[in-house]
Each structure stands twice: as structure tokens, then as C-alpha cells.
Amino acid sequence: MMTNNEFDIVIVGGGLVGLSLAAALGASDLSVAILEARQPVVDWPADSIDLRVYAITRESQNLFERVGAWPAMLPKAGPFRDMRVWDSGGNGDIHFSSADLGEPYLGHILESRVIEKALLDVIAGLSHVQRFCPATVKAFGDLADGHRIELEDGRTLRARLLVGADGKHSKVRDYAGIHVHISDYGQQAMVAVVATERAHAETAWQRFLPTGPLAFLPLADGRSSIVWSATSDEAERLLELDEPNFCTALGEAFEQRLGSVTACGERVLFPLQRQYAEHYVAPRIALVGDASHVIHPLAGQGVNLGLKDVRELASTLLDSRKRERDIGSLPVLRRYERARKGDNMATMLAMDGFKHLFASRIAPLRWARNFGLNLVDAAQPVKNQIMRAAMGL
Ligand SMILES: Cc1cc2nc3c(=O)[nH]c(=O)nc-3n(C[C@H](O)[C@H](O)[C@H](O)COP(=O)(O)OP(=O)(O)OC[C@H]3O[C@@H](n4cnc5c(N)ncnc54)[C@H](O)[C@@H]3O)c2cc1C
Incomplete structure (x- = not known):
């Protein structure tokens, strides 16, 4: 019998990955706690747009549909065709x-914030999931059959399985003693919401510049969300420009494909690092999302990879529960690690390859990548394969 501070699973981190995991486990009889330090934003002015915007694949959409969160997201979702x-x-x-x-x-x-709110609403209706927010972890400790989680406010929880969904500075990963490889891309990504002279045509646009890729993502309200990765100096310089000069620079960098950029909201920089954890699991511990891998945002795959982790970990745990196996045991957890590590690593390496290839000014490489792009463009079956992979089909 569980008391109210004892759980089968404690998830540290209620970002999109942690919340999705709680929702995916919630329909089972496993008792789940989810801890999040930050209060979510659940109300906002109708005409405002969150600076954090994601390209969600069909596979991620399937997960949201399965947990019942997609209907609340759909009216705010901008399709790209x-x-x-x-x-x-x-x-x-x-x-x-x-x-x-x-x-x-x-x-x-x-x-x-739209994804977050829809997942929070689903979780609020799950009787096996208890949410602690705001709640910050102060320390962890070993137990014979699990882990102890001490919160800053003095509360203590116990878990048979501890899940780190606590992002790139994961405390759970540190506690587990899992080594993380970190390297700096030497770039920062600027995000902002912009208006353009011409409609975005429900198209996601990406131009590779020698200083980094520039993406325009089509928003449901007709504006675009940009992710402009550039060398750190260049990103700082762009941040310093006043709005008219920035709009001009952005329009030029984008070759005016949507006409001129007519307005730009707040601009924010994110330093870009690559990270990968040597292991995803330890006795009675599992890592998901950015806690185990952080990749370059150039193809907008980060959160989608985290959601693939969620799908795999949830199905591993639910299956083990059905077979009456110990959900915290290493053989069970390794099944999850084996299923996810290769895919995450391959995606990370592909992103790195694109970044280096397109940053190169070496003439034969420039020729080869242009030739390659045009070759792929002419080969419909290859393009179809790439599209299916990008959609997660
Ligand atoms: C500029 C940029 C653009 C991007 N664009 C895309 C895109 O288009 N598509 C895409 O798929 N991905 C994109 N990504 C990647 C994406 O942002 C991340 O992969 C994703 O946010 C990771 O989610 P997460 O839930 O694993 O981690 P996080 O979002 O970092 O969430 C971790 C949560 O844990 C909480 N937490 C941490 N420590 C504690 C603690 N000790 N106690 C309690 N709570 C704690 C934090 O408050 C946080 O809410 C982009 C990234 C960048 C930088």
C-alpha cells in the first residue's frame, strides 16, 4: 500500500517531455508524481505568441492524440504543408x-505554452498522477528499493523509479553519476515572431547561411516564428540592431522570399550546445528528453526526439507492469535505452553533419552540397523517404 509520498514513478521536470510522460503513464494503475519548479503560464493575451514555438511531427501528434491532449491543441496549431x-x-x-x-x-x-496547457489539463483529470508545482528538488538519496527525493520546501517523496525529465542541466543525471559529453556549437539561436509582406503559404522555410541556418516557421495567425542560428558575435550584433535595421537584415538574409519583413517582436538568444549522456539509465533511474540529449535546432527535432523517448519508456514500463516485472530493474530499463540511444545519436550526428557541410566555404564542398540538394530535389522517391522520416511515419 502506497502512502501519499510514495510513488511507483517520480518524474523530475514538468517541461513538455515530463508532462507527456506523466500523461502517457496516467491511464495505468502506476502511481506517478511529477515535480516542476516553474509555474506554468496558462493565460495570455489573445493576440500574443509564445517565443518558444515547435515544429511538431506527425509521430508526436500521434502521442498527443493517444493521451487525449491533441483536440485542445488543434485550434491553435498551424499546419505546414x-x-x-x-x-x-x-x-x-x-x-x-x-x-x-x-x-x-x-x-x-x-x-x-499551448502544448503545455493541453497536457496539464489532461493530467489534472488523471487520478493516479499527482503534480507538485512549484517544487524544486534539493537532494536525492538511495533507498533499498528506490530513491528518496527531498524538496526545497521540506517535503520528501519516495520513488521505485526516478525519471529525469529535468532538461539539459539535469540534477537527476548528476545524482545517477551519468557522464555527459558537452560541446559548444559556437553559435547562438535567435528566436522572434515576425510579420512579412507576403503570406507564408503554410510553408516551413530554411536557408543555410555560412554563419548558420535561418528558419521561418508558419504560424496559424499568418505571422512567422524565426530561428536564426549564427556565430555568437553575429547573433549579438543582430540583437543590438534596432527594429527597422533588424527587419532589413533579416529580409536580406532570407532573400526576401516573403517580401520585406514588416515587423519584429521581442528577440531572444539561446546559446547552442550539443550534449549527450553516456547512459540513459541506472538502477531505478531513467533519463528522457534534453536530460539525455541536446541537439542543434536546425531541423526542429529536439522536443520530437524527447517525445519518442516518452513513447518508448511508457510502453516499456506498462509492458513490464503487465508482466509483473520490476519497473525499476536494469534489464527493464535497458530495453528502453537500447531502443532510443541509436536513433537519438544518429539524429544528432545528422544535424552536426548539416551544420558543418553548410558552414563550409570550401569550393568543392559548396559545389557538392548544391549538386546534392538539386539531385535530391529531382529524385521524388528519395524526397518522399526524407519526408516520411521527418514526419516520423
Ligand atoms: C532556439 C531553439 C529552437 C528549438 N526549436 C525546436 C523545434 O522547432 N522543434 C523541436 O522539437 N525542438 C526544438 N528545440 C528543442 C527543444 O526546445 C528541447 O528539446 C525541449 O524543450 C526539451 O524538453 P524537455 O522537457 O526535455 O526539457 P525542458 O524544456 O528543459 O524542461 C525541463 C523542465 O524541468 C524543470 N526542472 C529542472 N530542474 C528541476 C528541479 N531540480 N526541480 C524541479 N524542476 C526542475 C525545468 O523548470 C523545466 O520546466 C529548440 C531549442 C532551441 C534552443
Whole structure:
């Protein structure tokens, strides 16, 4: 019999990955606690847009549908049906279209707070999930059959399985003694919401510049959310520009594909690092999302990878529960690690490869990447494969 501070699973971190895991486990008879330090934003002015915006794949959408959160997200989701990728250093250009696959769209653009609120509403209706917020972890301790979690406010919880969904500075990872490899991309990503002269045509746009990729993501209200990765000096310089000069610089960097940039909201910089944890699991501990891998945002895959972790970990745990196996045991947890590590690593390496390839000013490489882009553009079956992979189908 569990008392109210004893849980089968304690998830530290209620970002999108932690919340999704709680929602995915919530329909079972496992008792789950989720701890989050930050109070979520659940109300906002109707015409405002969150600076944190994500391109959500079809596979991630499937997870949200399964846990019952998608209907609340859909009215705020901007579908993107096409994707255009081109190189500033030549004539390489690829056009991906959902119509070529006979699909209605490639994915959706969603504000982080919209996803968060929909997941919180689902969790509020799950009797096996208890949410602690605001709650910050102060310390952890070993128990014979689990872990002790001490909160800053003096409360103590016990877990048979401790899950670290606590982001790139994961305390759970440190506690588990799992080594993390960290390297700096030497870039910062600027995010902002912008208005353009012409409509975005429900297309996600990405131009590769020598200083880093520039993406325009189509929002449901007609504006675009930009992610402009650049060398740190260049990003700082762009941040310092006043709005008219920044809009001009942005329009030029984007080759005015949507006409001129007419307005720009607040601009925020995120330093970009690559991180990967040597292990995802330890006795009675599992890591998910950015706690185990942080990748370059150039293809907008970070949260989508975290949601794949969620799907895999939830199915491993629910299956083990059904078979009456110990959900915290290493053989069970290693099944999750084996299923996810290769995919996460391959995606990280692919992102790194793109970043380096497109940053190169070496003439044969520039020729090869433009040739490659045009070659792929002409090969519909290859494009279809890439689109299916990007959609997670
Ligand atoms: C500029 C930029 C653009 C991006 N664009 C995309 C995109 O288009 N698509 C995409 O898929 N991904 C994108 N990403 C990546 C994405 O932001 C991350 O992969 C994702 O947010 C990771 O989610 P998470 O829940 O694992 O971690 P986080 O979002 O970091 O959440 C961790 C949570 O844990 C809480 N926490 C931490 N420590 C404690 C503690 N001790 N006690 C209690 N709570 C704690 C934190 O408050 C936080 O809420 C982008 C990233 C950047 C930088």
C-alpha cells in the first residue's frame, strides 16, 4: 500500500517531455508524481505568441492524440504543408510537398505554452498522477528499493523509479553519476515572431547561411516564428540592431522570399550546445528528453526526439507492469535505452553533419552540397523517404 509520498514513478521536470510522460503513464494503475519548479503560464493575451514555438511531427501528434491532449491543441496549431530548403552559397534548392505523399500536411507549428496547457489539463483529470508545482528538488538519496527525493520546501517523496525529465542541466543525471559529453556549437539561436509582406503559404522555410541556418516557421495567425542560428558575435550584433535595421537584415538574409519583413517582436538568444549522456539509465533511474540529449535546432527535432523517448519508456514500463516485472530493474530499463540511444545519436550526428557541410566555404564542398540538394530535389522517391522520416511515419 502506497502512502501519499510514495510513488511507483517520480518524474523530475514538468517541461513538455515530463508532462507527456506523466500523461502517457496516467491511464495505468502506476502511481506517478511529477515535480516542476516553474509555474506554468496558462493565460495570455489573445493576440500574443509564445517565443518558444515547435515544429511538431506527425509521430508526436500521434502521442498527443493517444493521451487525449491533441483536440485542445488543434485550434491553435498551424499546419505546414510544404518545406523549402536552400543554400546561400549557390543554386541548391529543395522543395518538399505533402501533396507528393498524398498527405494533407507535413506537421504543425505549435506554441510551447499551448502544448503545455493541453497536457496539464489532461493530467489534472488523471487520478493516479499527482503534480507538485512549484517544487524544486534539493537532494536525492538511495533507498533499498528506490530513491528518496527531498524538496526545497521540506517535503520528501519516495520513488521505485526516478525519471529525469529535468532538461539539459539535469540534477537527476548528476545524482545517477551519468557522464555527459558537452560541446559548444559556437553559435547562438535567435528566436522572434515576425510579420512579412507576403503570406507564408503554410510553408516551413530554411536557408543555410555560412554563419548558420535561418528558419521561418508558419504560424496559424499568418505571422512567422524565426530561428536564426549564427556565430555568437553575429547573433549579438543582430540583437543590438534596432527594429527597422533588424527587419532589413533579416529580409536580406532570407532573400526576401516573403517580401520585406514588416515587423519584429521581442528577440531572444539561446546559446547552442550539443550534449549527450553516456547512459540513459541506472538502477531505478531513467533519463528522457534534453536530460539525455541536446541537439542543434536546425531541423526542429529536439522536443520530437524527447517525445519518442516518452513513447518508448511508457510502453516499456506498462509492458513490464503487465508482466509483473520490476519497473525499476536494469534489464527493464535497458530495453528502453537500447531502443532510443541509436536513433537519438544518429539524429544528432545528422544535424552536426548539416551544420558543418553548410558552414563550409570550401569550393568543392559548396559545389557538392548544391549538386546534392538539386539531385535530391529531382529524385521524388528519395524526397518522399526524407519526408516520411521527418514526419516520423
Ligand atoms: C532556439 C531553439 C529552437 C528549438 N526549436 C525546436 C523545434 O522547432 N522543434 C523541436 O522539437 N525542438 C526544438 N528545440 C528543442 C527543444 O526546445 C528541447 O528539446 C525541449 O524543450 C526539451 O524538453 P524537455 O522537457 O526535455 O526539457 P525542458 O524544456 O528543459 O524542461 C525541463 C523542465 O524541468 C524543470 N526542472 C529542472 N530542474 C528541476 C528541479 N531540480 N526541480 C524541479 N524542476 C526542475 C525545468 O523548470 C523545466 O520546466 C529548440 C531549442 C532551441 C534552443
